[in-house]
Amino acid sequence: MTPKWVEALQHVIPDNRLLTSLPDRFSYSFDASFGEYLPEAVVQVMSREEVVEVVKVADHHEVPITPRGQSTSLSGGPLPVHGGIVLDFALWSQTLDVDPENKTVTVSPGVLTADINAAGEPHGLLYAPDPSSAHVSTIGGNLAENSGGPKGLKYGVTKNFVLGLEVVTAQGEIIQTGYRTSEEEPFDVTKLIVGSEGTLGVITEATLKLMPIPQATKTMMAVFDDIVDAGAAISKTLTSGIFPSKMELIDEGCMVAVENYQPSGLPVDAKAVILIELDGHADALADEAEQVANIVKSVGARETKIAANEQEAAQIWTARKMVSPAISQVKPTKISEDATVPRSKIPEMMQKLHDIRDRYDLDLVVFGHAGDGNLHPDILADKRDPDEMERAEKAVAEIFSAAIELGGHVIRGARHRHDESAVYGRGTWGNGPGDDETVKAILGSERHYESR
């Protein structure tokens, strides 16, 4: 029997964009995280007025709504955990309007984050937040999750670049938050909504700040035989008066995985590397790179490599991006956590993580935005081995306790499936669902949540 609320939706949404068959709904039941939840209906909205209509039906019948972008989320953002309606923005006619003079861009939620930079580039403008998934994830998801990235160290996370939003509230009212010009909102509803994971309304448009693209960048790698020294190098560099645009840590386990997956010249005999990017005026960067090299050597770096050209720099950053896919190859199940500690506690946290790894006999690797104290400890396991999964669960609890004990915090609900499944998310979204063959292919493989 068709529920009353689905009948109500039929009055406001054309049949071909209101999906209720099991295969259709299955396509919307997962993202790049562990969870799998079947929605009761999927609506492919094409206008803010349709969002309003759907929200009003949902409000009246008390049915949950989950907006969905490219479903690349590692923390279950687009999963319809309590069933109800998934709002799919795939068919939305996307907005991507750069205003070069005012250094702003107005976007609809389904725009790929990387496309914002592509649109700003001809005007010499940059959208600074750079989640590693920027080429496949949408700005809507970035806004809902307040995505960070390597450049967060110098430039901040998503919310630091949001000037205003258009939001459909849970009662179906369209509101404008913030301004298009500055961050002087008396009650900062904009930043309250960014990062609230869809719980406060459906974002239908955003105006973002752009900044001038730095004139030049320089990339370097510092190699350490001791993880504690790597932590010290981060602190010392960041209090030297030099402000790197990126400062990323990769530990031994990650380097080995990357080199096995796609050889990138990482020093697998070292305990850790720090990847550093400096940006600014070309004349300054050579000198700053030398200063950073001296600083990191003074606290025990075995060697430093400065990229001689853009190609070498790109190779280093590709290696960093390979970490997540590479470690996904080590074992079928990747349990990704996200823990931030005060920067000064990184060495101690690394020590604790290694102790936990040894005590529970697990493949535990660590990488992340070390300049911000933001570490990604990932446990590589096999879901089919209950003993290993039990040890992993205990290790996760200890990782959380360790971070909090050191004055840090963890991101709740960050229990991740491996990255690869993001491809399915994208396929579903890009191609539009409803194709039984596609669905069966996905159903058939099952590899996205069980095994490789």
Add this chain to the structure above:
Amino acid sequence: MTPKWVEALQHVIPDNRLLTSLPDRFSYSFDASFGEYLPEAVVQVMSREEVVEVVKVADHHEVPITPRGQSTSLSGGPLPVHGGIVLDFALWSQTLDVDPENKTVTVSPGVLTADINAAGEPHGLLYAPDPSSAHVSTIGGNLAENSGGPKGLKYGVTKNFVLGLEVVTAQGEIIQTGYRTSEEEPFDVTKLIVGSEGTLGVITEATLKLMPIPQATKTMMAVFDDIVDAGAAISKTLTSGIFPSKMELIDEGCMVAVENYQPSGLPVDAKAVILIELDGHADALADEAEQVANIVKSVGARETKIAANEQEAAQIWTARKMVSPAISQVKPTKISEDATVPRSKIPEMMQKLHDIRDRYDLDLVVFGHAGDGNLHPDILADKRDPDEMERAEKAVAEIFSAAIELGGHVIRGARHRHDESAVYGRGTWGNGPGDDETVKAILGSERHYESR
């Protein structure tokens, strides 16, 4: 008859810190804005527990509370508009703890903003928000008002540097918002409270982000015979790939006032100047300054002056700081407004402001953070001249309409008395009130709100 709620306060606050006499209360009835409102009681709190007790009494008896810093507010922030209790933080034992490794500082609300930088400097660290009043205003007021400043152009306003708060809610509960490590708060209550002007609780402590002090700065002045060209120069510079740390506009009227008040070498025969500061690596700045000079000349700058040394740079920025006191000398009443327009609309807004000035025959001058599109149009008048005040009122309404019409916004309630009275605010706060002679001296002069 003593109200019941004052009796209740007497049980939790010692007599010498619970002020109810008229002279005492008068000292707390004004700030640097137009308004004057007498509180019914003043409590000089010394601990968060006392804040809790006072808030509980106020909550029970439904009495408003207004926290007060140095009372330098130009928009009535610390004024007890509905009477009730003023919370004075003067006797609070101030906290100012820099954590150099984590680049954070924890402060109590009564700390002077400039003192945060003084504490960070030995560690090479900077608290970037720089309201022109930083040497006399407190961080508590900055947090309540989300203060900006010249460096807001590159680094952002107060809220961009707040990691976490300790707040006493209206029910008297002590809550911690945010983290001490990063900006990943799921519901960003921190940024909701910053800028909410005390309406959501009493801030009793804040953890702020610090950043490395840039290695060098370079200051320059671009001189324009046409205000429209000055606006164009701002847009063109900011899309050139160079990111100045400050970009301030001063118009002809302001320059004349400054030169009459304290000669500073401003070109009074020009229509406007733009003051620019570049920061970063010394090697880069010489070249960047030359690039900026070429850019501004290409859109009509008559000349550019690059400060040859720190002394010349300081002179230029002192001239900028002199604008507000200087224009206060022109006429007894200064009506200060705060309007932000999209940067590309600055030339048009300047034209509209000049039209309004001419049409209403008023002394209207303009200065401000032009790089952000944030202008301060100030009308200089005499409160005793009802005709002039009426014309000023009409002009203000038109200024507001003009800003909004151009896609901008205005700061509500920005109706300012001239800056000088901030000194009284400071005296009141620094010396502690209750001294009848001090109060009489203030009462006697009356110059702080009526005339010079």
